[in-house]
Amino acid sequence: MKFGENLRYLRNKQKISLSGLQEVTYFSKSYLSRVERGLRNPERTLAELADQALNARGQLVAAWIRDYENGPPMLVSRSGGEATKRRTFLKSAALAAGVGLTDIAGQPEQSMATVARLRDALIPNAPTVPTSPYPASLARAVTRAQRDFAAAHYVDLADHLADLIPVARMASEPAELAVAAQVYHLATRTLIKLSASPYAWIAAHQGKQAADASGDLRAIGEAHRDLVSLCHRAMDYRKARDIALSATEWLRPRLDGAPAPAWGAYGTLMSTGAIAAARSEDRHSATEMLQAADEAAPLAPNLVLSPGHVATYKIGVSIVLGDAGTAIEHAKAINPDEIPTQERRVSYYTGVAEAYMLWGKTDRAVRALLVAEKIAPPEVQRPGTREVITELLHRDRHSKLSGLRALARRASVSL
Structure with a gap:
């Protein structure tokens, strides 16, 4: 059969x-x-x-x-851009030469090259002097970049952002600086996803400068969220929490009547800050920040901050606080298909996987990870996901769990 x-x-x-x-x-x-x-x-x-x-x-x-298993491979273009064509060419050339390439979904060489290009855009070899007027088309390019991030196309996005950074540097007027801040914000988030935090710090610093100069509430909220994320990844949880609390004291009184994007930035800042507060063992602040994010969600753009987005952070906070059962209850309260972005949907499933692992239901954890991989293969290469896979292998040394060993190989986790 x-x-x-x-x-x-x-x-x-x-x-x-x-x-x-x-x-x-x-x-x-x-x-x-x-x-x-x-x-x-x-x-x-x-x-x-x-x-x-x-x-x-x-x-x-x-x-x-x-x-x-021994059939011909099927190469599928994920986003159709020039970067995808280059990556397909590199992969084909490597196969012809007998070289195994693995990008973010299995090819680190291409990922590293793209990160290096984005780094060089952030830190040019020589001072740049604007030679043409600031292009109004940058806002449209940023919208496209936001879609790529939501779809978890991080390698292609990094390649695109390397072209946008020099344009963003030309901004001088407040409205222009607000758009430029979005470019730096996307660069920061993308570099974090590509495990290039040192360069993400540079993008975040430049983004905060542009945001502060613009006076735009959305830009300022996003810039502070980036700093919270980076401090969190540096394991300076109290600093991350304090940045979030300080930013909300400044932002919240100014939000009444603000446009939806500003509420979205505020809500995501609160969500990220809640994780840092939980890791600081500050349950009170974590709870208050999640409540603030819940209140912001109806006023924010759905693609930026939906109830599903907030639920993924509630799962994360519950896991940090050691309450896997509550994390699963938060997961069951929403339909993951209604989470509007692939990036956040993957976070939902990886959070569910970690919760089930902590709860001792390792078979369900593996299943959640396989779903996450199906949505966005790059995510299984991220350090947090690899740690969960490693722990699952440790708990089942003979790998009786369906699909775990194959998943570990694809994630480059030692068996």
């Missing part, structure tokens, strides 16, 4: 519809239908997720290995 036939047989045996299978594997109904009819070669991730969801005890994984 071929893999697709096997999948349909087991799904019908468990009386699960295609819609039900979509909910637990995160693959669309049309994709699942084509796989079952033999019209689409499935990804191994589907085999691992479906195997567990349908209680197949390795049957589907074995069928995938038999039918597809």
Whole structure:
């Protein structure tokens, strides 16, 4: 029986519809239908997720290995930009030469090269002097960059931001500086995602300078959030908490009647600050900040701060405070499909994975990680996710958990 036939047989045996299978594997109904009819070669991730969801005890994984493991690779462009074309070319050239490349979703060389290009834009070799007027088109380019970040296309985005930084440096008027601050903010967040925190500090410093000069509430909120994130990653949790508390004292009285983006920046600042407060063992501040984020969410753009966004931080705070059960309750209170951005949806599933791991339900933790990987493969390469995978391997040395060893290999975690 071929893999697709096997999948349909087991799904019908468990009386699960295609819609039900979509909910637990995160693959669309049309994709699942084509796989079952033999019209689409499935990804191994589907085999691992479906195997567990349908209680197949390795049957589907074995069928995938038999039918597809030695088949030709399928190269898929994720965002269609020039950076994607370059990465596909590099990968093809490396395969021809017998070299194994792994970008963020498996190719560190390309990731490092893109980070270096963004670094050089932030720290030019020589002072730059504007030679042309400030382009009004930068705002449109920033909107595109925001979409790339929300879709977790970090490598392509870093490449794009390297072109925007010199343009942002030309800003001089308050409105221009507010847009420039958004460029630096995106550069900071992207460099954090690419595990390049030293350069993220540089972007954050330049972003704060632009934000302060602009006087824009959104820009100022985002700049302070970046500093909170970086202090948190440097394990200076009290400093991170104090920056968030100080910023909110300044921002909150000025927000009445402010536009939605300012409320979004304030809410994300509060959410990030809540994690730092929890790590500082300041439960009171963490709770108050999460309440402030909840209050800001209805006034903020949905793509920036939805109830689903805030829920992911509630999960994180509960995990930090050692309350895995409460973290899962927060997770169950929302439908992850309603979280509007891939970046935050991945954070939801990685948070769920960590909560289940702490709760001792390691099989559910692996399943959540596989869903996160399906949404955005780069995320399994991040240090926090790799730590969870390492701990899961430690808890099950013989790797009985479906898909764990393969996931560890893809995340470059030593077995």
